[in-house]
Amino acid sequence: MTYRGHLAGGLVLAATAALAAPALGLVETSDWVSLAGVAGTALFFSLFPDLDTSSVPQRWFFRAVFGLLICLAWRGQYQVATLVALVALLPVLDQHRGWTHSWWSPLVMPVLLGGIYELWRWPQQMPGERPAFGAIHLACLGAAMWGWYGHLLLDGKLRIFPRDEA
8 A cells, every 4th residue: 555545544543543542531532632642643653564665754754753852852851752763763673564564563562662661651650659551551552553453454464354265
């Protein structure tokens, strides 16, 4: 599928994620920042698997990441900046349609990255307090998986109704 097709599909996935989060009780409908975060996460991960090819979308992606890293550094959010940089580099570690297009990657990678983020947050908690995994974190985790699996479905990597080859 073309980048435009994935972008259109990603926008639909982002809208459904933003509608599902309040319906599931994870985000308040009046919390526009959180809803935008959930929608943005779904959109990002719906485009993420194809960032492993040298293309115009890849160049724009890395320009946006560069700007985001500057903003995060300016605000002193070094842990988030490190996580963004790590995530941005992941697709270029393998060839096109490599691990980013496997059925297991949308399950494993968001959980792994979310776990790393939570571990980084742990020392910032009060002594004796366990890190709180909030509903917004769960909404973003689900949105990441939703967007990534949507990409794989649009690419034909996942078949809901497998064809009978016989």
